[in-house]
Amino acid sequence: xxxxxxxxxxxxxxxxxxxxxxxxxxxxxxxxxxxxxxxxxxxxxxxxxxxxxxxxxxxxxxxxxxxxxxxxxxxxxxxxxxxxxxxxxxxxxxxxxxxxxxxxxxxxxxxxxxxxxxxxxxxxxxxxxxxxxxxxxxxxxxxxxxxxxxxxxxxxxxxxxxxxxxxxxxxxxxxxxxxxxxxxxxxxxxxxxxxxxxxxxxxxxxxxxxxxxxxxxxxxxxxxxxxxxxxxxxxxxxxxxxxxxxxxxxxxxxxxxxxxxxxxxxxxxxxxxxxxxxxxxxxxxxxxxxxxxxxxxxxxxxxxxxxxxxxxxxxxxxxxxxxxxxxxxxxxxxxxxxxxxxxxxxxxxxxxxxxxxxxxxxxxxxxxxxxxxxxxxxxxxxxxxxxxxxxxxxxxxxxxxxxxxxxxxxxxxxxxxxxxxxxxxxxxxxxxxxxxxxxxxxxxx
Numbered sequence: 001x002x003x004x005x006x007x008x009x010x011x012x013x014x015x016x017x018x019x020x021x022x023x024x025x026x027x028x029x030x031x032x033x034x035x036x037x038x039x040x041x042x043x044x045x046x047x048x049x050x051x052x053x054x055x056x057x058x059x060x061x062x063x064x065x066x067x068x069x070x071x072x073x074x075x076x077x078x079x080x081x082x083x084x085x086x087x088x089x090x091x092x093x094x095x096x097x098x099x100x101x102x103x104x105x106x107x108x109x110x111x112x113x114x115x116x117x118x119x120x121x122x123x124x125x126x127x128x129x130x131x132x133x134x135x136x137x138x139x140x141x142x143x144x145x146x147x148x149x150x151x152x153x154x155x156x157x158x159x160x161x162x163x164x165x166x167x168x169x170x171x172x173x174x175x176x177x178x179x180x181x182x183x184x185x186x187x188x189x190x191x192x193x194x195x196x197x198x199x200x201x202x203x204x205x206x207x208x209x210x211x212x213x214x215x216x217x218x219x220x221x222x223x224x225x226x227x228x229x230x231x232x233x234x235x236x237x238x239x240x241x242x243x244x245x246x247x248x249x250x251x252x253x254x255x256x257x258x259x260x261x262x263x264x265x266x267x268x269x270x271x272x273x274x275x276x277x278x279x280x281x282x283x284x285x286x287x288x289x290x291x292x293x294x295x296x297x298x299x300x301x302x303x304x305x306x307x308x309x310x311x312x313x314x315x316x317x318x319x320x321x322x323x324x325x326x327x328x329x330x331x332x333x334x335x336x337x338x339x340x341x342x343x344x345x346x347x348x349x350x351x352x353x354x355x356x357x358x359x360x361x362x363x364x365x366x367x368x369x370x371x372x373x374x375x376x377x378x379x380x381x382x383x384x385x386x387x388x389x390x391x392x393x394x395x396x397x398x399x400x401x402x403x404x405x406x407x408x409x410x411x412x413x414x415x416x417x418x419x420x421x422x423x424x425x426x427x428x429x430x431x432x433x434x435x436x437x438x439x440x441x442x443x444x445x
Contacts, residue, residue: 040128042337045330049074052332055092056107057084058156058318059288060348064339067347077335084260089401092323096121102325104332108153109318110144111208115401116321117152123322124150128333136341140390141356145319153319154340155356157348159279160386161212161302161315164286167375168296169198169274177300181244184275184303188253191274199255201275202264203248205415207407208315209277215313215394217241217305221429222395229397229436230444233425240305242421249415256415265289277302279315280383283352287373294372299379301386312386313394317356354383361387399439403432 054061054077065077080103082091089112095101108116116122130151134142141155163178170177170187173194178184188200203209214221219237223230248254255273257264267273269292276282286297302312320336322329338344345357352371355361361384370376397403410431411424419427429445436443 040330040333042128042330042334046072046075046334049076050328050331051076051078052105052328052335053078053080053103054105054320054332054335055080055082055088055103056105056320057081057088058107058284058348058353060284060351060353061339061344063351064344064347067343068335068338071343075331075335096323096325099325102323104326104328105320105322105336107156107318108321109316110141110155110314111211111396111400111404113145113153113319113321114147114396114398117147117150118398121324122152123324123326123329124152125154125322125333126151128330128337130154130333130337133337133341136358137356138358138361138387140314140387141317141319144317153321154336156318156320156340157281157354158356158387159281159314159316159354160383160390161216161277161279161312162379162382162386163300163302164276164278164282165298165300166268166271166274166293166296167298168293169271172271173198178303179301180307180309181303181305185244185247185253188248189251192251192253197272199267199273200248200253201277202255202257202259202267202273203415204256204258205408205412206259207404207411210407210411211396212313212315213245213277214238214241215391216302216311218311218391220393220395222397224395224398227440228442228444231397231429231432231436232445233429238425239422242425246414246421249421269293271296277315279317280354280386281316283354283371283373283379284348287352295375298374298377299382301382310385310389311391312389314390354380397432397436398441399432399436402435403428406431406435 049072052075056079061079065079069075069077082088092106126149137155138158141158145151145153145155165177173191175187175190176183178187184200191198191200214237217237217240219235219241221231221233221235221238255267257267268276268290304311320340322332322336326332341357345355345360349355349360349366355366360366367380367384368378369380371379407428410428411421413419414421414424433443433445
């Protein structure tokens with residue numbers, strides 16, 4: 001999913017013993033591993049063949065695997081869905097810790113990749129010439145897979161945000177599709193007044209969604225300068241988000257059904273969940289998981305904090321990485337290059353995925369595609385515009401996986417107790433600072 005919007009997760013924490021040393025190395029190393037001199041002959045590797053195990057939840061990879069095996073008949077790929085969010089990372093971390101059962105390639109979201117890189121759990125792909133793909137991907141995703149000169153994954157997609165909405169629901173209840181967050185709250189109230197079983201959206205508390213909306217609001221709660229890390233959830237933009245979203249929680253205007261559950265899919269299908277604010281990778285998931293509502297849904301720009309605004313943010317987006325423990329790294333790299341920079345890209349786009357590749361994002365064929373699921377709408381135009389309007393300057397923590405894992409114990413309490421979002425964000429800030437200090441980072445607030 002993509003990700004990632006975002007699964008309700010309590011992501012398993014990666015042990016960060018020695019993380020400071022690794023982080024310093026990634027920031028200041030004089031290693032010339034990115035020099036571009038790869039001695040690996042990928043064509044010969046593909047001709048020789050072998051078996052690969054790939055762990056990923058992305059549904060469009062099924063066809064990519066079939067096409068890849070057809071083109072390279074000596075290669076057999078076992079595509080495994082080990083779960084989404086916490087289930088996937090828990091399984092991956094357990095395999096790495098056990099030293100057995102580790103896949104040859106794994107889907108890892110951009111926010112999580114730095115932590116795996118810090119632990120040296122994933123392979124620097126410059127060994128296979130990955131730096132030669134410079135310019136292939138859009139700047140955001142390409143930057144997300146880098147640590148210094150090292151490249152720890154190949155971008156699979158990106159997640160510029162949009163609002164997916166059930167047009168049938170809004171028409172039935174004669175409610176205006178919202179263009180701002182204030183209008184979003186008004187629409188939520190109108191839908192509830194018309195039918196108490198219909199909610200504007202579903203939100204049980206999710207770190208990925210929260211950070212994405214803060215990003216769109218112009219907040220910068222995380223600042224990272226080498227080993228100096230600042231966390232500050234007291235800014236004006238953060239407070240504005242918290243106070244706005246608190247209304248949805250206090251008035252029970254959003255459903256508390258966790259995302260990516262059977263009940264959540266059913267709510268999207270039967271119209272009891274009317275909108276979904278998430279990344280542009282979502283169409284493939286709607287088509288496969290909410291097929292009964294095909295033709296009912298549409299896409300609009302993300303609601304704005306200011307009338308007439310265009311600001312957007314990234315939500316989710318994943319790479320395919322090669323674990324350091326893989327016993328078939330060259331073949332694994334050949335597969336992820338095919339999937340993310342070769343013929344597999346178009347295969348995935350044909351199924352509704354959103355590209356991280358510049359050429360596809362800018363192509364007329366991509367922009368003019370009509371989505372039958374969205375009633376023939378050329379939704380990619382909205383996604384591309386969102387990608388161009390992502391607010392600059394956002395930074396994730398170098399231990400974001402851990403921070404996200406404690407979200408439910410801090411911010412998440414606002415959804416189930418009398419704690420406010422502002423109080424929860426401050427608790428998240430304090431707990432994250434304590435953890436960072438324990439790991440050797442210089443923490444500020």
